[in-house]
Amino acid sequence: MLSIRNLEAGIDGKPILRGLSLEIGKGEVHAIMGPNGSGKSTLAHILAGRDGYEITGGEVIYEGRNLLEMPTEERAREGVFLAFQYPVEIPGVSNIYLLKAALNAVRKHRGEGELDAMDFLKLVKDRMNLVEMDEQFLYRPVNEGFSGGEKKRNEILQMAVLQPKLGILDETDSGLDIDALRVVANGVNALRGPERSLMLVTHYQRLLDYIVPDYVHVLAGGRIVKSGDRGLALELESRGYGWIEEELREGA
Amino acid sequence: MSAVMEPGEHYRVDFERLCGDLPGARTPWVRRRREAALARFAERGFPTTRDEAWKYTDPGVIARRAFAPAPAAAPVPAPEALEPFRIKGLDCHRLVFLDGRLAPDLSDVGALPPGVVAGGLARTLEEAPDSVEDRLGRYAGDEDNGFAALNTAFLTDGVHLHLPPGAVLDRPVHVLHLSTGAGDGTVVHPRNLVVAGAGSRAVLIETYAGLHEAACLTNVQTEVLLGEGARVEHYKLQQEGDKAFHIADTGVYLPARARYRSHVIDAGGRLVRNEIRVRLDGAGSECVLNGLYLLGARQHVDNHTVIDHLAPEGTSREYYKGVLEGHSRSVFSGKVIVHPGARYTDALQANHNLLLSENAEADIRPQLEIYADDVKCAHGATVGRLDPDALYYLKSRAIDEDAARSLLIYAFANDVLDRLPLEPVRAYLERTLTARLLHGRKVEELI
Ligand SMILES: Nc1ncnc2c1ncn2[C@@H]1O[C@H](COP(=O)(O)OP(=O)(O)OP(=O)(O)O)[C@@H](O)[C@H]1O
Ligand SMILES: [Mg+2]
Numbered sequence: 001m002l003s004i005r006n007l008e009a010g011i012d013g014k015p016i017l018r019g020l021s022l023e024i025g026k027g028e029v030h031a032i033m034g035p036n037g038s039g040k041s042t043l044a045h046i047l048a049g050r051d052g053y054e055i056t057g058g059e060v061i062y063e064g065r066n067l068l069e070m071p072t073e074e075r076a077r078e079g080v081f082l083a084f085q086y087p088v089e090i091p092g093v094s095n096i097y098l099l100k101a102a103l104n105a106v107r108k109h110r111g112e113g114e115l116d117a118m119d120f121l122k123l124v125k126d127r128m129n130l131v132e133m134d135e136q137f138l139y140r141p142v143n144e145g146f147s148g149g150e151k152k153r154n155e156i157l158q159m160a161v162l163q164p165k166l167g168i169l170d171e172t173d174s175g176l177d178i179d180a181l182r183v184v185a186n187g188v189n190a191l192r193g194p195e196r197s198l199m200l201v202t203h204y205q206r207l208l209d210y211i212v213p214d215y216v217h218v219l220a221g222g223r224i225v226k227s228g229d230r231g232l233a234l235e236l237e238s239r240g241y242g243w244i245e246e247e248l249r250e251g252a
Numbered sequence: 253m254s255a256v257m258e259p260g261e262h263y264r265v266d267f268e269r270l271c272g273d274l275p276g277a278r279t280p281w282v283r284r285r286r287e288a289a290l291a292r293f294a295e296r297g298f299p300t301t302r303d304e305a306w307k308y309t310d311p312g313v314i315a316r317r318a319f320a321p322a323p324a325a326a327p328v329p330a331p332e333a334l335e336p337f338r339i340k341g342l343d344c345h346r347l348v349f350l351d352g353r354l355a356p357d358l359s360d361v362g363a364l365p366p367g368v369v370a371g372g373l374a375r376t377l378e379e380a381p382d383s384v385e386d387r388l389g390r391y392a393g394d395e396d397n398g399f400a401a402l403n404t405a406f407l408t409d410g411v412h413l414h415l416p417p418g419a420v421l422d423r424p425v426h427v428l429h430l431s432t433g434a435g436d437g438t439v440v441h442p443r444n445l446v447v448a449g450a451g452s453r454a455v456l457i458e459t460y461a462g463l464h465e466a467a468c469l470t471n472v473q474t475e476v477l478l479g480e481g482a483r484v485e486h487y488k489l490q491q492e493g494d495k496a497f498h499i500a501d502t503g504v505y506l507p508a509r510a511r512y513r514s515h516v517i518d519a520g521g522r523l524v525r526n527e528i529r530v531r532l533d534g535a536g537s538e539c540v541l542n543g544l545y546l547l548g549a550r551q552h553v554d555n556h557t558v559i560d561h562l563a564p565e566g567t568s569r570e571y572y573k574g575v576l577e578g579h580s581r582s583v584f585s586g587k588v589i590v591h592p593g594a595r596y597t598d599a600l601q602a603n604h605n606l607l608l609s610e611n612a613e614a615d616i617r618p619q620l621e622i623y624a625d626d627v628k629c630a631h632g633a634t635v636g637r638l639d640p641d642a643l644y645y646l647k648s649r650a651i652d653e654d655a656a657r658s659l660l661i662y663a664f665a666n667d668v669l670d671r672l673p674l675e676p677v678r679a680y681l682e683r684t685l686t687a688r689l690l691h692g693r694k695v696e697e698l699i
Contacts, residue, residue, distance in 0.1 A: 048648050051640070076650035088645035092663025098649060101659065105650040141663075142645075158649065 001026045001063060001197050002047075002166055008057035009046055016042045018222035019058065024166070027194040031208055031233060032201045034219035035241050040201045041085050043219070044170045048082035049075050062166070076102075077109035079165030083155035083172050085201075090142040095154065098142050099124055099161050106162055127160040131187040148175035156187045167191065168199045173207040185210030205237040218244055260297050260398075262318045264290065267405055270321060274408065276377035281385055289395050289404035298398040308583040308615050309525055309554040311399075314497055319439035319469045321406065322351035326432045329463055334358065336684070337428050337459050337491070342676040344426040344457070345370050351432055352408045352440030362423075369414035370425050373445055376412045384412070387447055391475045391503030393527065399499050403441045403473040410443040410472075413456060417449035417479060424455035424485075424674065429470070431496070436467040443473050446486075450479035456486050457677060460500075461520070462493035472500040478510035480534065485513045487677055491684070492520040494549065501527040508534030508563070515672055518545040518553045519685055527556040532566035532594075543572035544668040546685055547580035547612070554583040561594040561624075570601040573668050575661055576612035585617040586631065594624045601631040606638070606664050662686055 002024040009017040016039045024030050034040055046053050047060065049072030060067040067075060090098070103123075104114045115123065128135065131153050143151050152172050159167055169188070173181055188211050192198070200211060208216070208230065216232040217224045218241070226232065226244050267290050276282030298315040299306040334348065347370065348358035354372035361370055369376070376384055393400030411427045429442055448454055460470060470492065478484055492498050498521045504512050516526050530539045545553045559568045574582045584603040605614035618631040638660050646656035665685070672678045 050644050050648075071653075072644065072647035073650050073652045073656075076648055082648055084645070084648075088639075088641045090642045090645065090660070090663070092667055093659055097659070098646070098651075101646075101651050101655065102649040105652070105655075109650070162650070 001028075002067075003061040004058070005061075006058035007043075007046070007055070007060060009042065009053050009055045011042075011053055013054075015056070016222055017046070020219070020223050022217065022224055024197050024199060026197060028215065029192065029198045029200065029211065029213045031213040031216045032199060032219050033203065033216065033233065033236055038220050039222045040219055041170055044082055044085075044168050044199075044201060047075075047168060048072065048080060073105070076162075076164075077106050081159050081162055081164035081167050083152070083159055083167065083169045085170040085174070087143045087151040087155055089144045089146075091144050093142050094139055095142050096124070096138040099138075099158065102158065103161055124161060127157055130160055130190055131156050132183045133157055149177060149180045152176055153180065153184060156184050160187060160191060163191070165195060166197050166199070168201070170201045171203065172200075173202050173204060181207065182210060205233045208233050220244065260293070260315065263402060263405070264294065266321055270406070273324070274406070275374035276381050279377065279381040282377060282381060285389060286405045286407065289401040292395040293398050293401035293405060296396050296398055296401070305556065305585075308617075309523070309552065311499075313523060314469060314499070317437060317467075319437055322431070322433060322438040322440050322468075324353070326350040326353065326355075328355065328357070329430070329432060331358075333463055334428065334430070337430070337461050339426060339457070339676050339680045341679065342424065342426065342674070344424045345421075347371070347411055347425065347427045349409060349411075349427065349429045349442065351438070352410070352429070352442050354409050365419050365421065367416035368419050368421065369412055371412055372409045373407075373412040373443055374409035383414075384445060387477055388445055388475070391477060391505050391529075391531070392473050393501040393503065393529075397501075399471050400473055400501060403443060403471050406441040407443045408441055410445070410474075411456070411458075412444075413446045413448075413454060415448045415452035415454055415482075417451055419449065419452045421454040424457050426457045427459070429458065429460045429472075431462040431466070431468050431470060431492070432464070433462070433466045433468045434464045436495070438466075439469040439471060441471045441473075444475070446474070446476040446484065448476075448478045448482040448484050451481045452479065453483045454485070455674065456484065457489070457674075458487065459489045459491060460498060461491040462496050465493045465495050467495045467497065467522070468493075469497040469499070472498075474500070474502040476502065476504040476512065478504070478506050478512060480507045481509040483511045485673065486515070487672070487674070488514070488516045488526070489681070490516070490518045490520055490524060490526070492524070494520065494522060494551075496521050498524045500525065502529070504528065504530040504539070506530065506532045506534065506537040506539060509536045510534065511538040513540040514542065516541075516543040516555065517681060517685070518543070518547070521553065522551060524551070524553040525556060526554070527558075529558045529560070530568070531560045531562060532568065533562045535563045536565045537563065538567045539569070541568070541570045541572075542668060542671055544665060544685075545572075545574040545582055546665065547574065547582060548577040549580060550578065551580045552582075553580075554585070556583070556585045558587045559589070559599065561588070561590045561597040561599065564593065564595045564597070566594060566597050568597075568599045570603075571668065571671065572603045573665065574603075574605045574614060575608065575665055576605060576614060577608045579609075579611045581612065582614045583617070584615070584633075585619070587619040588621070588629065590622045590624045590627050590629060592623045595626050597624060598628045599630070603633045605635045606661065607635060608638070608661070
């Protein structure tokens with residue numbers, strides 16, 4: 001599904017990713033953990049297609065295609081979805097407009113017709129139930145005045161409506177209260193399936209109690225420095241990141 | 253040959269030729285005012301950029317041309333030609349002016365409440381000049397400004413709306429001012445007079461438009477006199493041709509508890525000036541000035557507002573927004589003067605601009621002068637570009653660049669349309685303006 005090979009990237013001449021490699025297979029759930037500033041969000045945005053990064057080496061192959069050459073909207077239409085760590089507020093554009101425009105763009109790309117207003121509303125309401133969001137949020141401007149937790153829920157709602165093949169969740173759990181975390185996790189779990197892969201960026205093992213990953217990776221200094229299973233997350237929780245750095249030094 | 257005349261001298265020649273046929277020619281006070289105004293014009297000429305109020309808008313392009321009065325008998329356009337300016341779903345009293353003169357055949361005023369006048373000012377000047385003698389010219393622009401002087405001198409026609417105290421007009425009055433000129437260089441001087449007696453209510457919608465792309469000049473003076481507690485809602489949809497010059501001045505008088513709301517939408521014109529002066533002269537009066545301008549190419553639009561708070565507890569709200577493309581330029585000047593004694597004034601002013609091109613420019617000049625105590629007075633102004641984060645976010649949701657831009661532009665402008673109380677006008681503008689703004693892309697496709 002996704003193959004990242006020796007990716008090197010930076011911004012304004014400052015290197016951030018330094019030879020990052022990661023393979024994500026169909027239906028797999030990968031958790032990415034790592035210290036602040038290690039490059040997790042940078043990786044997520046490079047995959048989603050944000051402008052402004054300099055790619056200085058390596059490649060990203062998504063479903064057999066060079067992902068980095070695809071325009072942002074085409075990546076989304078081909079099934080890449082990023083749930084932002086900091087969702088953007090868009091005054092004047094209501095949530096329902098955005099959902100409809102996005103869904104229609106995706107459907108058109110897949111060769112499916114536009115949903116009529118009734119079916120669309122039915123689908124959206126169904127997905128709102130999944131993330132336990134109140135209907136009033138449909139008619140509010142995108143993310144404007146939403147609380148931190150509401151913004152995160154809204155990201156998952158969009159994902160649930162668009163049904164991507166690769167969902168990248170950048171710290172969706174940060175800022176969620178305990179109940180909201182469970183709700184969001186349930187929503188994400190409902191989207192799990194053999195055709196859908198997930199990349200979960202998180203700082204907390206707690207999320208992984210709800211969304212159990214197949215693999216856990218540590219991203220530090222712009223590279224994946226250690227990979228393991230669920231147990232690695234538990235170990236990180238109790239021991240922090242220091243020991244990995246030591247291991248690396250010893251190995252060097 | 254005009255080359256031997258002083259600049260502007262041809263206006264005297266035209267005046268002498270025409271004055272015998274202008275409305276009210278047999279009424280001494282009308283004649284006197286015309287002559288005085290012409291003398292004023294001869295003395296002062298057009299303003300220049302040396303005048304503080306015209307610093308950013310150069311009337312030189314108008315002053316240097318010899319505009320000739322539009323011929324009295326305008327060619328009557330086919331009814332379809334008026335169709336684009338009709339507001340669908342609006343049940344209204346309709347007046348159509350062709351080249352500044354009322355066209356009764358194209359108008360449909362319908363039934364009016366007793367005592368209400370909704371017709372041409374020319375007719376009033378011919379048939380009942382005394383009814384407007386002490387009102388006409390009271391709140392018009394200072395005739396030191398050549399445009400105001402020329403308008404009075406050549407005053408031909410315009411809407412005359414008169415409401416006796418307590419009268420309520422249920423249906424809006426829609427006035428279409430249409431220039432038919434196929435050639436360059438003609439001028440019309442519409443003169444509008446709105447007198448709304450105490451406690452009366454009316455909605456006036458004006459459309460200014462041209463049938464052809466011609467370098468014509470429309471020089472409008474509008475006076476709006478409200479009685480105590482009267483309410484007037486005034487829309488102006490400026491859709492002149494892309495080569496047209498449009499200079500407009502509106503003077504508004506508000507006594508106690510009167511409310512005037514203005515919505516000025518600029519989509520056309522090459523050089524446009526909308527001056528609005530409001531005097532809040534009685535306690536608790538209220539004015540709202542909203543504006544939206546959508547500019548491209550080399551359009552220049554100057555919204556010049558002056559609000560005088562002369563009495564206590566007045567409220568004024570100004571909210572202007574603009575979207576600028578190409579080499580267009582906008583000027584917003586918002587002068588608010590809180591005079592001594594105008595305690596508890598509450599004045600807010602905002603002007604926000606969205607620049608879509610490197611070459612567009614928006615100038616903002618807020619001027620707040622406060623000479624009273626216990627006053628709330630604030631202004632906010634911005635000049636910005638499309639938010640790259642918002643664009644990225646939309647694109648990451650499968651929406652293409654073009655549609656994402658359109659959606660953000662639409663959202664920015666729509667905020668002003670949302671403030672329009674009349675739904676058919678809002679819908680009309682949504683259709684016509686967004687088509688212009690979004691280059692034919694229908695908003696419905698996006699939303
Ligand atoms: N636009 C930018 N300009 C300059 N530096 C940037 C920019 N974007 C990211 N960086 C830097 O790149 C590094 C990686 O940032 P990134 O946001 O990817 O970290 P992260 O792993 O997501 O951290 P966190 O866990 O705090 O979210 C940081 O040092 C950050 O300051
Ligand atoms: Mg991050």
